[in-house]
Amino acid sequence: MAPAKGQPSLTARFVAYRVDAVIVLFSRPIFTRKDVGEGGLYCCEEDAGTERRLRFAFAAGSKPERARGLNRFGYFSESIRAAAGTSPEAQYFGFMTRADEKNLKEAERAVHARGGGVPVVAISGELHGGGHFARLAHVELQSGARWSDWLECLGVSARAFERSAPAAATPSRSPGAETFLLTLSRLLERTEPKGETAFLYGRNPRRLVWRRSSDPKAGLDFAARRLIEPGRTVMRFDAETVDESKKSRSRFSLWHDPQARPSLPLRIELQPRSFLRLRLEAVQSDTGLLRAEMENSFAAWLSLPSAMLRSGL
Numbered sequence: 001m002a003p004a005k006g007q008p009s010l011t012a013r014f015v016a017y018r019v020d021a022v023i024v025l026f027s028r029p030i031f032t033r034k035d036v037g038e039g040g041l042y043c044c045e046e047d048a049g050t051e052r053r054l055r056f057a058f059a060a061g062s063k064p065e066r067a068r069g070l071n072r073f074g075y076f077s078e079s080i081r082a083a084a085g086t087s088p089e090a091q092y093f094g095f096m097t098r099a100d101e102k103n104l105k106e107a108e109r110a111v112h113a114r115g116g117g118v119p120v121v122a123i124s125g126e127l128h129g130g131g132h133f134a135r136l137a138h139v140e141l142q143s144g145a146r147w148s149d150w151l152e153c154l155g156v157s158a159r160a161f162e163r164s165a166p167a168a169a170t171p172s173r174s175p176g177a178e179t180f181l182l183t184l185s186r187l188l189e190r191t192e193p194k195g196e197t198a199f200l201y202g203r204n205p206r207r208l209v210w211r212r213s214s215d216p217k218a219g220l221d222f223a224a225r226r227l228i229e230p231g232r233t234v235m236r237f238d239a240e241t242v243d244e245s246k247k248s249r250s251r252f253s254l255w256h257d258p259q260a261r262p263s264l265p266l267r268i269e270l271q272p273r274s275f276l277r278l279r280l281e282a283v284q285s286d287t288g289l290l291r292a293e294m295e296n297s298f299a300a301w302l303s304l305p306s307a308m309l310r311s312g313l
Contacts, residue, residue, distance in 0.1 A: 017280040037062040042294035054080040056181040061147025073147040093301040095122035095157035122157040158301040210239040
């Protein structure tokens, strides 16, 4: 049903994921376990003719009872407003439980070192008037906080920016660059086989180095699970984020249907630690509660005054 004349059109899509984990030793997988966590990706687009609004939100976390006690979860979202003939303005916010372990033994010790609060790091940023402002906050959530409480933890993390004292700093500028999820969504709708793209996240200059190729095997798998129509071409998007100041790199891969609008990942693979690989696999079930929480998640941080963001990172 088309929107009434003069009313904005609204398109929203949600993908639910199952998280599988692989333990790696000397670059070889030695143990795999399915369903160690869950997550979701939400995208909402509102087109009012002269102005377009986009919202992206991604949340995921472990199920400690299936992840050998490991308690990890996080959230990241963006809100973008683009008026005709002007550059987009955006806000982003995210938080993630801290994971300082560098090897499997340290990870095992982290599981057994229970007690005390749950430490997280949060980020809040804004693209406005050609300037990019961002801040970090370190927060300790109450003892026992976990993935099932993520929406409440989001609110606590967001309010940390209201309590922290702003410090004067010059905003960073990266002409033409956009926020991370917006950059990624645009790239998934393009067709070039490879490229490099600057994006905004935190204070340091960052870029995305990427390449894409078709993956017929994945296409057959997704079609068999009724995630796409039979015969659709599935693309694999391999990317590497590069932090120019720290010379650090982080790799991930996405599989998606380029004909879908919006084109959201059906599979996400990443390796957050040398000993751990994660795969987020789209599932048919649309978790109603998680979707509702994702839709409501923006209220927990968009109420932050803009002035709280413009203090540098």
